[in-house]
Amino acid sequence: MQNPETPPDAKISIRGLTMAYGSFVVMKDLNFDIQERDIFIIMGGSGCGKSTLLRHLIGLREPAKGEVFYDGKSFTKTDEEQRGDFIHRFGVMYQSGALWSALTLAENVAMPIEENTKLKRKEIDELVSYKLSLVGLAGYEDYYPSQVSGGMNKRAGIARAMALDPDILFLDEPSAGLDPLSSRRLDDLILRLRDSLGSTVVIVTHELASIFAVGNNSIFLDTATRTQGAIGNPSELRDHSDNPAVRLFLNRGDESESSKA
Numbered sequence: 029m030q031n032p033e034t035p036p037d038a039k040i041s042i043r044g045l046t047m048a049y050g051s052f053v054v055m056k057d058l059n060f061d062i063q064e065r066d067i068f069i070i071m072g073g074s075g076c077g078k079s080t081l082l083r084h085l086i087g088l089r090e091p092a093k094g095e096v097f098y099d100g101k102s103f104t105k106t107d108e109e110q111r112g113d114f115i116h117r118f119g120v121m122y123q124s125g126a127l128w129s130a131l132t133l134a135e136n137v138a139m140p141i142e143e144n145t146k147l148k149r150k151e152i153d154e155l156v157s158y159k160l161s162l163v164g165l166a167g168y169e170d171y172y173p174s175q176v177s178g179g180m181n182k183r184a185g186i187a188r189a190m191a192l193d194p195d196i197l198f199l200d201e202p203s204a205g206l207d208p209l210s211s212r213r214l215d216d217l218i219l220r221l222r223d224s225l226g227s228t229v230v231i232v233t234h235e236l237a238s239i240f241a242v243g244n245n246s247i248f249l250d251t252a253t254r255t256q257g258a259i260g261n262p263s264e265l266r267d268h269s270d271n272p273a274v275r276l277f278l279n280r281g282d283e284s285e286s287s288k289a
């Protein structure tokens with residue numbers, strides 16, 4: 029667990045973060061670091077505050093207390109202009125972040141590029157084709173979301189989140205609703221993208237297979253105590269966490285496995 033007094037030096041540092049909706053405190057006293065090129069998992073039971081934490085990391089909600097830092101610079105205590113500079117480095121795929129159904133896959137990926145750059149049509153088209161090829165969708169530029177599978181929609185969503193070459197990719201429940209095989213392919217894609225692009229990836233998920241397949245570091249949000257239950261590599265936490273709630277979660281509720289630590 030991080031000391032709240034330690035000067036932040038990681039890619040993302042969370043210090044003394046309390047998150048609330050009005051008087052309802054979702055989580056308190058979160059202290060952790062996310063290192064460059066981590067695939068960092070935010071995990072925990074339903075309603076524990078995973079998406080809320082993601083919203084705090086990308087600036088959609090303000091902390092009730094505490095601060096979020098990027099590369100040691102405060103994201104919380106900054107002016108609008110500087111905050112915009114931070115946000116331009118983020119690529120986000122929201123849980124409900126379905127593609128625009130009236131637009132083709134290429135048009136969906138092109139949208140953030142058109143809105144944020146002055147590139148010419150031909151350059152945008154080339155960039156879009158490149159992004160779609162990175163997620164295995166070369167040749168599907170002119171398809172509409174309804175004409176391709178759920179897994180392909182998710183991959184196109186990732187291509188859209190990566191459109192502006194983000195430094196940090198945030199994915200909210202990327203494998204929700206996918207069959208195990210598509211979910212596995214998506215995990216492989218996330219690992220490949222991290223390795224080839226060098227991005228830091230933050231994923232909200234409660235899919236255990238994905239947690240172990242891609243996560244090198246993680247935080248477990250504990251509903252019972254309303255604070256972080258553990259930080260660390262998911263496989264190590266599953267086998268050795270001193271918090272029974274964490275072991276129980278990572279062993280799919282199997283008491284015999286979770287009592288071995």
Ligand SMILES: Nc1ncnc2c1ncn2[C@@H]1O[C@H](COP(=O)(O)OP(=O)(O)OP(=O)(O)O)[C@@H](O)[C@H]1O
Binds near residue numbers: 054073079
């Ligand atoms: N806009 C809101 N206003 C008030 N309470 C909210 C709001 N959004 C979420 N909550 C509450 O905050 C808590 C955390 O919600 P959140 O969606 O962050 O959880 P989660 O871990 O992402 O859940 P899930 O796994 O089900 O998606 C829940 O009790 C939820 O009901």
